[in-house]
Amino acid sequence: MKTHALVFVEMREVLNGVRRTAKSASLLGFYAVMVCGGIFISWVLGQVASAGSMLASVPVLLRDYLTVESVATVLGLVMASSLISGMFGSGTTSVLRPPDEFALMPAPVGPHQIFVARYARRILRKLTIALIIVLVLYPMTIRTALSLGEISLAVLGALGLLEFVFLLSLLGYTLRHRASGLGRLKRLAVYVCVGCIALALVHPATNSNPVLGLLLPSSLISLVALSAAGILQTQFLWPLMGLIGIDFLIMFLVVTVSVERGDYERYIARPTPVSRPTRLERAVRGEVDFSQSRFSDPMMWVILKDFWTRMRSPLQFAKYVSAAGASVVAVLLWVVFPYAATRITLPVSTRNLIPYAFFLVEMAFLHVASTTSLLSFSDERENIYLLRVSPLPRSSVVLAKFVGSLVESLIASVPALLLLAYFVTFDGVLSLVVLALPLLSLFCATGTMIGAYIPVFTNEPSSPPIPLVFAFPVINLALGGLLGYFVLQVSGLLLILAIPLFVLAAVWFFLSRASRALLNYR
Amino acid sequence: METVDETLEMMRAEDLRRLAQTVNVPLSTRYVTVTELRGLVREALDSLPRPAQTGRPLSDPAVSVIGLRKRYGATTAVKSLDLTVRPGEIVGLVGPNGAGKTTTLRAIAGIIRPTSGSVMVNGVDMREDSTETKRVLGYIPERPTCYENLRVREYLTFVAKIYGVPRHIAIIRTSRFSRMLQLDEFLDSYIGSLSKGNLQRTLLAGIFVRPPPYVLLLDEPIYGLDPRGAWSLKRHLRHLRDTGSAILLSTHILEVAEGLCDRFVIMHEGDVVGRGTLTELRERFPRARTLEHVFLELTGGIPEE
Numbered sequence A: 001m002k003t004h005a006l007v008f009v010e011m012r013e014v015l016n017g018v019r020r021t022a023k024s025a026s027l028l029g030f031y032a033v034m035v036c037g038g039i040f041i042s043w044v045l046g047q048v049a050s051a052g053s054m055l056a057s058v059p060v061l062l063r064d065y066l067t068v069e070s071v072a073t074v075l076g077l078v079m080a081s082s083l084i085s086g087m088f089g090s091g092t093t094s095v096l097r098p099p100d101e102f103a104l105m106p107a108p109v110g111p112h113q114i115f116v117a118r119y120a121r122r123i124l125r126k127l128t129i130a131l132i133i134v135l136v137l138y139p140m141t142i143r144t145a146l147s148l149g150e151i152s153l154a155v156l157g158a159l160g161l162l163e164f165v166f167l168l169s170l171l172g173y174t175l176r177h178r179a180s181g182l183g184r185l186k187r188l189a190v191y192v193c194v195g196c197i198a199l200a201l202v203h204p205a206t207n208s209n210p211v212l213g214l215l216l217p218s219s220l221i222s223l224v225a226l227s228a229a230g231i232l233q234t235q236f237l238w239p240l241m242g243l244i245g246i247d248f249l250i251m252f253l254v255v256t257v258s259v260e261r262g263d264y265e266r267y268i269a270r271p272t273p274v275s276r277p278t279r280l281e282r283a284v285r286g287e288v289d290f291s292q293s294r295f296s297d298p299m300m301w302v303i304l305k306d307f308w309t310r311m312r313s314p315l316q317f318a319k320y321v322s323a324a325g326a327s328v329v330a331v332l333l334w335v336v337f338p339y340a341a342t343r344i345t346l347p348v349s350t351r352n353l354i355p356y357a358f359f360l361v362e363m364a365f366l367h368v369a370s371t372t373s374l375l376s377f378s379d380e381r382e383n384i385y386l387l388r389v390s391p392l393p394r395s396s397v398v399l400a401k402f403v404g405s406l407v408e409s410l411i412a413s414v415p416a417l418l419l420l421a422y423f424v425t426f427d428g429v430l431s432l433v434v435l436a437l438p439l440l441s442l443f444c445a446t447g448t449m450i451g452a453y454i455p456v457f458t459n460e461p462s463s464p465p466i467p468l469v470f471a472f473p474v475i476n477l478a479l480g481g482l483l484g485y486f487v488l489q490v491s492g493l494l495l496i497l498a499i500p501l502f503v504l505a506a507v508w509f510f511l512s513r514a515s516r517a518l519l520n521y522r
Numbered sequence B: 001m002e003t004v005d006e007t008l009e010m011m012r013a014e015d016l017r018r019l020a021q022t023v024n025v026p027l028s029t030r031y032v033t034v035t036e037l038r039g040l041v042r043e044a045l046d047s048l049p050r051p052a053q054t055g056r057p058l059s060d061p062a063v064s065v066i067g068l069r070k071r072y073g074a075t076t077a078v079k080s081l082d083l084t085v086r087p088g089e090i091v092g093l094v095g096p097n098g099a100g101k102t103t104t105l106r107a108i109a110g111i112i113r114p115t116s117g118s119v120m121v122n123g124v125d126m127r128e129d130s131t132e133t134k135r136v137l138g139y140i141p142e143r144p145t146c147y148e149n150l151r152v153r154e155y156l157t158f159v160a161k162i163y164g165v166p167r168h169i170a171i172i173r174t175s176r177f178s179r180m181l182q183l184d185e186f187l188d189s190y191i192g193s194l195s196k197g198n199l200q201r202t203l204l205a206g207i208f209v210r211p212p213p214y215v216l217l218l219d220e221p222i223y224g225l226d227p228r229g230a231w232s233l234k235r236h237l238r239h240l241r242d243t244g245s246a247i248l249l250s251t252h253i254l255e256v257a258e259g260l261c262d263r264f265v266i267m268h269e270g271d272v273v274g275r276g277t278l279t280e281l282r283e284r285f286p287r288a289r290t291l292e293h294v295f296l297e298l299t300g301g302i303p304e305e
Helices: A002-022 A025-051 A058-065 A068-086 A091-095 A111-143 A148-180 A184-202 A204-208 A217-228 A237-258 A262-268 A279-287 A298-311 A314-336 A348-369 A371-378 A381-389 A394-423 A429-434 A436-457 A466-489 A493-520 B004-010 B013-022 B034-047 B101-108 B131-136 B152-162 B167-180 B196-208 B227-242 B254-260 B278-284 B291-298
Strands: B063-072 B075-085 B089-094 B116-121 B137-140 B215-219 B246-250 B263-268 B271-276
Touching: A002 A025, A002 A111, A002 B152, A025 A111, A025 A436, A025 A466, A068 A148, A068 A184, A068 A204, A068 A217, A091 A111, A091 A148, A091 A262, A111 A148, A111 A237, A148 A184, A148 A217, A148 A237, A184 A204, A204 A217, A217 A237, A298 A394, A314 A394, A348 A371, A348 A394, A348 A429, A348 A436, A348 A466, A371 A394, A371 A436, A371 A466, A394 A429, A394 A436, A394 A493, A429 A436, A436 A466, A436 A493, A466 A493, B004 B034, B004 B167, B013 B034, B013 B167, B063 B101, B075 B089, B075 B101, B075 B246, B075 B271, B089 B101, B089 B227, B089 B254, B101 B116, B101 B215, B101 B246, B131 B137, B137 B196, B152 B167, B152 B196, B167 B196, B196 B227, B227 B246, B227 B254, B254 B291, B263 B278, B263 B291, B271 B278, B271 B291, B278 B291
Parallel strands: B089 B246, B089 B263, B137 B215, B215 B246
Antiparallel strands: B063 B075, B063 B116, B263 B271
16 A cells, blocks of 8 residues: 555656646747757658668668677676676665655655665656657658667667666676675675676576576677567567566566565665765866865856866866877877878778768767766756856856856867877868867857756756756757758858858857846756 | 644645555546646545554653663773663753764664663663564664765665554655755755755755654754754754653753753763753752753863853
């Protein structure tokens, strides 16, 4: 009964979330942008797929290279790494939320009941997202040989794979914490067991074994995926899917019964970004005192604050170190050894597609790099109100977030792009690399705008609403595609004039929206 | 304390209709006046087995902490704490930031496990994770937060379900305590849209929707409440104490503690540095006139003017 009540209240929360969205015009707008933009991109991809002879031959090419064993090994590798990395993750505590501390942890409900309810909510959300993805991909099915059923199966398959990966990471976490209470020998035995499971998931011999292969999710999913893609012929698609369902149920039940009350304590004691400085962080913190900065512009202060706050995360520090390393290598390759490396050569028939492919990769790469702009406001968490009430013009706050993210994204992405351009080279490749600046300007402006809207819609900026997060890639892909079309189709003076004008107008528009969003904080 | 009849008198028409539906009042006419509906509901409630206004009395002591020690890595948050709270008393847990008050409350609530020592609530060791014991527990954390996509009424219904409160009792108690905590106009608001004071009221209403007696563990319960709300809450806490609840209250507001608590436990850096009634504590420090003076004496001395 209590589990039922818990599941019910989770569903109610989701439903209320939808209701609140439906009553909020701006949030609906973001949803509309997300879905319509997605449908547009799907339509474009459908057009490309129907026109390109190379894409039509993809399944034939794949048939020669993909085997059940190779796919199962790759999937097994993903699952094994999630099992092992899960041991060091947040595991089953990730389903807990701050209000649980007073509402559910001291209440007469078991931790497994909370887990079941939260997992039901997770599945509901995932299924809703899967439905939206199928809807978005529908225009692509019209222009290609793919059917809606195949697309749905593929999306569901990807969802299932992600859930297996998630449950395995939870299992890894549980095993680690259960083992920590055991003696040394027993603990070692548990770790050996984890290693054996990981090995079984990865090893081609187990995946190709007719009995073991039918037990392992990696091998079962690869069989179903290849059958659904028409690469493998089998009459047992549905029984195989049934076996995947049984595997999933077993995994879910194992994780559910292993959830324990110790998770509460681990959740409460989880480290916060500022609570446990490492030696490296302290070194960074100790050596740099940005309050000694000679800059007097408040915008620069906000940028410096963000920069040094982020630098206190080891991950960010590693990012800069790797960017510096990549810059050195890129400069060495381009300047000192311009023809030293063996560059990738592609068939003549596909050479006219290389600039398009390069541009698509560049766009995707820059989009990922610009995510920092999306987080620029949500990273502030509750402190966003400090900025909001500080005696700074709104435009300074927005510009600081924009410029800071742009510089950071450029540092993170340009060296890697230069490396890519070195290996996949063609005439005019550097002109496409130069496009990183206008593209990143656009992407960071959209990210800043969407980031600025996050505190408008939620009191918890650290967990932004889904449509806002999804609108980010959709807007970026659409704008980037438009810019790419100009560059690859138009030339001469028009191009030189059109790009800066287009970028400046779009950046101004997005930043002015962001500035307006600051007025509407909850 | 309000009786059921008094609550019915004060109930809004919509709540009354909801209650009528819950207790299966046969409504055969299209229109019914509030007075008629109230009469029908009263009849229906009378026909139901009269629920106990209060649950079973708490065991004595309601909270017993012996030698509680809690370590987080190299840091010891609480060092060998002994503490009892008896039914019918309010104990104030006071101390500066980082004294170990929140850790103590979390250990008593069963959220964290002590490194050593025992915590008994209502006669049951919290390590045994007794579901029955948890029925009497009410905990408000230091930083109030709640499920932002639920409406206040939905949250209160949810709590009632979790604690097994019959639906009609939950409606009556929701109406009573939402009025007491001036929350009635926000019952259909989303929790995410509430101010901090109203959020705190919602959490308190979530405890009071179940029948007493309670073992209440309150971390800064007055936080965010306006003077009227604070006054109502203090009055209700005294009422709960007088009817057999055991309350452990952690606060920085020493005036609140002084006016509300029967005994005090003063913590400093994980240790208990003073305990007793205000009179007993004053006797230890003749210079001290108020709890604030005692507190300052025990936690580093009264600063010179």
